Amino acid sequence: MAAVFSKSISKWLIAASCALSVSACSNWIFRIDVPQGNFLEQKDIDKLRIAMTKEQVQFVLGNPVAENSFDNDVWHYFYALKRGNGENFEKKLVLTFADNKLAQMTGDFETPAQFNTALDQ
Template structure:
């Protein structure tokens, strides 16, 4: 009977050690980065000018992630990166149009130096 108890204890210790070693190795598991949205760089934003048409903006930046359903004069560009190691990164850009022309930009990017100079000047 004592041998049976020792065998159970040994099996339990072995299983416990195995579980601990498996959970300790979970930090070695590769986790992929998950990007979502439009990746924009400041060099792309620097091409924006006031009075650009929607088509011109779309040519420079691509399609927006979301357009306002109730007012089609607001475009949202958003980028999020969920890092596999827990480091997250987010940037957004909101463009406002009036009569089909760009009038304002807000968000996490610097406003271009020449933003207030229309292209046709």
């Protein structure tokens, strides 16, 4: 009887040690980075000029992530990166058009030095 009891205890101890060792390895699991949206760099933003048409802006930056349903003159560019290690990175750019021409930009990027100079000047 003592032999059966010691075998069941040893099986339980082996199972418990395996479970603990597997849970300790959970920090070593590789988690991928998850990017979403439009990745923009300042060098792309530096190409923007006031009075550019929507087509010209789209050529430079690509399609916006979202357009305002109630106002076709506001475009939203958004980029989010959720890293596997838990860090988050976000950048946004909002472009406003007037009469189908770029009028204003706001967001997390610096306004280009030449932004207020139209392309045709």
